[in-house]
Amino acid sequence: MSDLTRATAAELATRLAACEVSSVEVTQAHLDRIGAVDGAVHAFLHTNTDEALAAAAAVDTARAAGEDLPALAGVPIAVKDVVVTKGQVTTAGSKILENWIPPYDATLVERLRAAGMPILGKTNMDEFAMGSSTEHSAYGPTRNPWDLERIPGGSGGGSAAAVAAFEAPLAIGTDTGGSIRQPAAVTGTVGVKPTYGSVSRYGLIALASSLDQAGPCTRTVLDSALLHDVIGGHDPRDSTSLSERPPSYTEAAKAGATADLTGLKVGVVTELGGEGYQSGVRASFEASLELLTSAGAEIVEVSCPSFTAALAAYYLILPSEASSNLAKFDGMRFGLRVEPTEGPITAERVMAATRGAGFGDEVKRRIILGTYALSAGYYDAYYGSAQKVRTLIQRDFAAAFAQVDVLVSPTAPTTAFRFGDKVDDPMAMYLNDVATIPANLAGVPGLSLPSGLSDDGLPVGFQILAPARADERLYRVGAALESLLLAQWGAPLLSRAPELEVNA
């Protein structure tokens, strides 16, 4: 059944619709693959065998009865553990939520269920999505299928690794500063951060509310478009949800696959390249620019001078918002409660003991940084200044998109690094997101797709950015570059990843 796990979601949907294969067979094949390789990869925190197979059987029954089913009906999916799933454990990678079972579904999960997509399980992540390597998960790191001694990116390393290791054809990620795109880059997969508000955030355990956005993690651009079409659209339960009806991203991806980019203007962001970017990353990026030129695109260099301040602004805005969002973990209504070992048992002291025991190092670091940035006397210098930088970054994007249709850069400055290389140096870890953060600060959409291998044999990500509400450009240009690269390679990049050892 291994051919089922190697198929794209689009191929599976076609075969399911033609009744060549059943959803139970497809779902079981992926559950078997999880059983065979996840001991080594650790992409999943929880699997959901019985419920996934029951959902698959229900789709098969409906199809047999001749019902008209959604495009991805019967195609299984993995969901990042920061998204709440009714009746299934959801921890956000934290000990403070160990064994927590949410009493409701996130809106995007409701949409997956309504689309007939069996949920295979919940994927590993840095605790509360704070990190770029999954080394900050309270449940141990996920390993990169390309090299099990290396990080799969973060925070959504579990979702990216699940897709890269053929444990799931599709996964859901969330991206606050690059947590969908950077893991996609280092695992040779595709990841999309939609426009802020394109996908409902109701039922996402919030990290930084003005930055968070959920999106697809897949192996192809078309699969991301198909999934975005399922999860996107207005939700009255999320006040930041965009109200206008989105276009079909699937159609945009299909149109792009013809690889005609005549008339397209592509801007290379001066500030997102050069010094600090590995030579193999730069070489792969430049080769992709040549392919875009060959398809008729015009490449120009565009300067976004305020992007150099984006990382600093982000590491004030994110901790500030996180320190406020995570105040709900007080040991009173859900999750862990720890009582102090001595002294009076008051609510305040229980809260401090619970948070001291339940939060990991990086979460404590960021909450305390955020508390500092928001405290009296520092607010204007830190949080206030960071919000002004945000305005400047938005102006840079506006000026750039007045000249070009899309902006491009390498997704991450390096390929996957080894475990332990950066975990004790927070600033070095934060620099992984230097190219992805500007999009979150401005709310614009971004896509990462694999552009090839670096000179170290590891995958490189190519990032495409579009104006807010113009996500369809990501799919059109991304699908075009993907088909040009595929023609050059002869087979998907992931076919060059080493075969994982299979546990019988």
Next chain:
Amino acid sequence: MSTINSDEVARLAALARIDLAPDEITRLAGELDVIVQAVATVSEVAGDDVPATSHPIPLTNVLREDTVGQTLPVADVLAQAPAAEGGMFLVPQILGEEQ
């Protein structure tokens, strides 16, 4: 810009309601000092004439009909609480004895 020493970390941790062990305080002071030095540059980037942006996409608030929407059964919610009694969350005393 100021620096973050151990006393400052202990004060912030108390404000954030996080118990920290003495060695955690020492380590965090060193790490946060490096981070704050690195991010302090933001105050030099934008002048007084630049407005602040708090939200990436401008939005106007909308009102809906004042009707009951989705609710959760009390038992389902309390089932996940650390302690519950009589249909309510059971919490420790809010004030200390002397208060």
